[in-house]
Amino acid sequence: MATPLTDKKKQVVLTGNSAVAYAMKQIDPDVCAAYPITPSTAIMEEFSSYYADGKVSTELVTVESEHSAMSACVGAAAAGARVMTATSSQGLALMWEVLYIASGMRLPVVMAVVNRALSAPINIHCDHSDSMGARDSGWIQIYSETVQEAYDNLFQAVRIAEDHRVLTPAMVCLDGFITSHAIENLTLIEDGDVKDFVGEFEPKQSLLDTGHPITMGAMTLPEYYIDFKYEQSKAIRGAKEVVIEVGREFGERFGREYGLMECYRLDDADVAIVVLSSAAGTTKVAVDRLRDQGKKVGLLRPRLYRPFPHEEIASALMGVKAVCVLDRADSMSGFGGPLFTDVRSALYGRDSAPKVIGRIFGLGGRDYKVEDAEAVFDELYNVLETGEAGKLTGYITI
Amino acid sequence: MKKDCEEKKEVPLGGVIHKAGNAHDYVTGGWRKLRPVLDKDKCTNCLICWVMCPDSAVIAEDGKMVGFDLEHCKGCGICAMECPDKVKAITMEEEEA
Numbered sequence: 459m460a461t462p463l464t465d466k467k468k469q470v471v472l473t474g475n476s477a478v479a480y481a482m483k484q485i486d487p488d489v490c491a492a493y494p495i496t497p498s499t500a501i502m503e504e505f506s507s508y509y510a511d512g513k514v515s516t517e518l519v520t521v522e523s524e525h526s527a528m529s530a531c532v533g534a535a536a537a538g539a540r541v542m543t544a545t546s547s548q549g550l551a552l553m554w555e556v557l558y559i560a561s562g563m564r565l566p567v568v569m570a571v572v573n574r575a576l577s578a579p580i581n582i583h584c585d586h587s588d589s590m591g592a593r594d595s596g597w598i599q600i601y602s603e604t605v606q607e608a609y610d611n612l613f614q615a616v617r618i619a620e621d622h623r624v625l626t627p628a629m630v631c632l633d634g635f636i637t638s639h640a641i642e643n644l645t646l647i648e649d650g651d652v653k654d655f656v657g658e659f660e661p662k663q664s665l666l667d668t669g670h671p672i673t674m675g676a677m678t679l680p681e682y683y684i685d686f687k688y689e690q691s692k693a694i695r696g697a698k699e700v701v702i703e704v705g706r707e708f709g710e711r712f713g714r715e716y717g718l719m720e721c722y723r724l725d726d727a728d729v730a731i732v733v734l735s736s737a738a739g740t741t742k743v744a745v746d747r748l749r750d751q752g753k754k755v756g757l758l759r760p761r762l763y764r765p766f767p768h769e770e771i772a773s774a775l776m777g778v779k780a781v782c783v784l785d786r787a788d789s790m791s792g793f794g795g796p797l798f799t800d801v802r803s804a805l806y807g808r809d810s811a812p813k814v815i816g817r818i819f820g821l822g823g824r825d826y827k828v829e830d831a832e833a834v835f836d837e838l839y840n841v842l843e844t845g846e847a848g849k850l851t852g853y854i855t856i
Numbered sequence: 857m858k859k860d861c862e863e864k865k866e867v868p869l870g871g872v873i874h875k876a877g878n879a880h881d882y883v884t885g886g887w888r889k890l891r892p893v894l895d896k897d898k899c900t901n902c903l904i905c906w907v908m909c910p911d912s913a914v915i916a917e918d919g920k921m922v923g924f925d926l927e928h929c930k931g932c933g934i935c936a937m938e939c940p941d942k943v944k945a946i947t948m949e950e951e952e953a
């Protein structure tokens with residue numbers, strides 16, 4: 459249970475789940491739907507304690523499945539409410555159908571996704587198969603490296619999703635167990651400052667606005683369907699600018715600025731790893747070790763994955779000679795993981811683009827150690843020396 | 857002149873319909889293959905067909921069954937099926953091509 463041990467600098471120690479639950483308490487959304495699934499269970503469990511103690515004014519809907527959880531979110535958001543929920547793995551898989559309805563109806567639901575492998579075989583530990591499968595569902599996806607970032611991202615996601623230029627649901631992803639259950643130091647924001655930052659949700663249209671009756675979720679035939687999708691596509695593409703704006707404003711207010719990605723010792727790097735979420739922390743240790751040996755290695759950690767900031771990521775990698783994209787999910791396409799294909803296609807067609815290889819790692823919670831990152835850098839140096847990408851895709855940590 | 861590929865229709869946010877009752881503008885009668893035909897002499901005006909028609913295409917006036925709204929009747933035949941066995945005042949006839 460999160461009773462933060464506040465000291466003068468507001469530094470506390472919390473698990474990722476507790477930090478997310480605490481952020482939700484501070485946001486105090488109008489409606490939350492709750493259905494438990496490991497490893498995200500503690501988020502809604504702790505939030506329901508806040509609810510039971512009268513700490514939030516939220517309407518908490520306990521439902522019978524994740525399909526119902528997302529359906530309840532859609533209904534409440536259509537009625538004009540600020541809506542949040544949390545899930546993982548099979549839970550997200552069960553929401554699938556309704557994810558597309560939330561995004562197509564342009565309902566700014568915000569959901570914490572605690573990344574976990576998908577069955578079969580059944581496994582409760584971290585990988586990104588769940589949210590990567592939902593990468594084309596029209597949701598904004600933001601990946602968090604640390605507990606602090608998961609906490610900070612939640613507030614920003616509310617602002618981004620609800621922005622009238624965007625009106626698109628958003629997932630804030632954090633790594634199952636590695637981030638959700640590990641205790642880290644973080645700085646909390648005062649309740650009043652959170653309220654100021656997230657503001658009130660002003661829906662553009664609402665079912666409960668009886669002065670302007672509307673029909674939502676109606677059928678659309680070939681005369682119009684593609685036109686709606688065009689508008690939706692434009693909105694999520696435009697979300698990129700809003701992510702930058704909101705990340706900058708967050709930095710001005712609270713001293714921690716966020717952008718589309720994090721570049722770590724990348725400026726003069728010859729070789730680089732691209733990886734999402736907590737594995738970036740491990741990779742940074744390897745980068746520092748190799749830098750101490752005089753090797754020019756670096757890291758790029760995308761923070762925003764949907765919409766995919768293809769221009770910015772490609773530009774950031776243009777000075778690098780060889781890149782390995784690490785995916786904690788296999789798209790089973792026979793051509794590596796989703797981040798690999800996205801990064802590689804972003805670079806395609808640019809003159810003197812780096813050689814790009816992809817490796818799948820850490821599925822189902824398999825450890826990714828500093829030595830694993832170092833081995834990847836070794837392989838990249840080999841690519842540099844031979845001038846050949848060699849094996850384009852493959853697995854590591856097996 | 858080159859047509860702009862991104863020239864497009866204005867559409868309401870999220871597929872919302874702002875005008876009440878505009879389903880009326882959608883003429884579902886064009887789908888019809890079989891047309892309901894009423895035998896007024898047999899009809900007892902029980903209005904079961906009016907209750908059962910899924911498209912509100914049975915027209916009733918002053919408590920009496922007066923015919924069909926053929927702009928919206930899809931020709932499903934539910935009215936003919938539901939008209940009581942002892943009456944059977946509706947028959948479904950092939951639409952002319």
Ligand code: SF4
Nearest residue numbers: 909929930932933935
């Ligand atoms: S055929 Fe079907 S749609 Fe037409 S009037 Fe009868 S019940 Fe209604």
Ligand code: SF4
Nearest residue numbers: 899900902903905939
């Ligand atoms: S169900 Fe048959 S008898 Fe009754 S009103 Fe309709 S046509 Fe007439």
